[in-house]
Amino acid sequence: MIILLTGADRGLGFGTAKRLLTLGHTVYAGQYLTGWNELDDLKKEFPKTLFPIPLDISDSDSVSEAAALVSRQTRVLDLIINNAGIAGRNIPRTGEPPEPVADAPVPERPDEGMHQDFDMMMRVYNTNALGAIRVVEAFLPLLKNSPVKRLCFVSSEAGSVERAQRTEMFGYCMSKSALNMYVKILHNRLHPLGYGFRLYHPGWVISYMRGIKSEQGELEIDDAGRLAADFYLSDEVDERTLRLTDYKGEIWPF
Numbered sequence: 001m002i003i004l005l006t007g008a009d010r011g012l013g014f015g016t017a018k019r020l021l022t023l024g025h026t027v028y029a030g031q032y033l034t035g036w037n038e039l040d041d042l043k044k045e046f047p048k049t050l051f052p053i054p055l056d057i058s059d060s061d062s063v064s065e066a067a068a069l070v071s072r073q074t075r076v077l078d079l080i081i082n083n084a085g086i087a088g089r090n091i092p093r094t095g096e097p098p099e100p101v102a103d104a105p106v107p108e109r110p111d112e113g114m115h116q117d118f119d120m121m122m123r124v125y126n127t128n129a130l131g132a133i134r135v136v137e138a139f140l141p142l143l144k145n146s147p148v149k150r151l152c153f154v155s156s157e158a159g160s161v162e163r164a165q166r167t168e169m170f171g172y173c174m175s176k177s178a179l180n181m182y183v184k185i186l187h188n189r190l191h192p193l194g195y196g197f198r199l200y201h202p203g204w205v206i207s208y209m210r211g212i213k214s215e216q217g218e219l220e221i222d223d224a225g226r227l228a229a230d231f232y233l234s235d236e237v238d239e240r241t242l243r244l245t246d247y248k249g250e251i252w253p254f
């Protein structure tokens with residue numbers, strides 16, 4: 001299959017790219033970071049099937065340019081995987097990692113930690129929610145030419161309103177709920193036309209979401225990437241109903 005994957009430089013996206021390439025698929029891999037060469041090293045292993053492309057999903061011009069670049073190389077994409085995302089914490093790229101999200105305490109005062117960084121929240125929304133929309137709109141013409149026509153999205157348990165337990169990370173959680181709603185509306189619209197959907201929570205991945213490699217998590221990048229790729233490739237899904245599914249196959253309520 002021919003696949004577009006966003007945020008493939010490192011973390012879950014990089015693990016997903018490795019798995020897809022190992023299985024023999026062709027990957028157009030969104031490259032966002034400069035000075036991070038894991039994807040270029042992987043290209044040496046898969047010179048004929050890995051095509052890194054510059055892609056910043058928070059920027060409409062970057063997404064259009066990436067779509068034009070890919071269109072010059074292929075007239076069809078079978079899968080689009082919207083993986084890129086940011087947590088939106090002001091975390092330096094070096095230094096001690098912050099406390100894990102799951103341990104965030106209930107504040108002693110109701111206004112404690114309530115003063116939001118609105119610029120950061122808008123960056124998170126622009127990337128996690130609007131970024132996926134930009135990518136879908138720009139690359140849909142290539143997906144239309146495929147018999148598979150599958151749109152995949154990395155969401156999160158953090159987007160589930162029903163199971164929300166956090167006492168912080170407003171911007172990130174809200175951005176993933178918004179992404180879920182976008183995918184639901186898109187499913188209503190495109191499922192009748194033969195498009196497939198995968199909405200995924202990858203688990204707690206030891207990735208770079210905090211700017212540095214996290215020291216805690218349940219899944220190493222290679223394992224997380226394998227599970228994610230296999231879910232996107234699987235045909236064992238009831239396409240009629242959109243489900244937020246995690247790496248264990250559990251369905252999460254919206």
Ligand SMILES: NC(=O)c1ccc[n+]([C@@H]2O[C@H](COP(=O)([O-])OP(=O)(O)OC[C@H]3O[C@@H](n4cnc5c(N)ncnc54)[C@H](OP(=O)(O)O)[C@@H]3O)[C@@H](O)[C@H]2O)c1
Nearest residue numbers: 007009011012032056057058084085156204205207208209
């Ligand atoms: N890690 C977890 O436990 C976890 C849990 C649930 C869901 N997720 C989701 O999984 C996805 C992948 O996250 P990850 O954990 O693998 O984090 P990651 O290690 O930070 O990987 C995300 C990749 O996307 C890149 N990126 C950031 N902004 C981008 C933009 N505007 N355009 C294109 N690429 C961009 C990142 O670059 P930078 O490194 O420079 O930011 C990075 O290479 C995200 O959607 C995240 O919300 C992660």
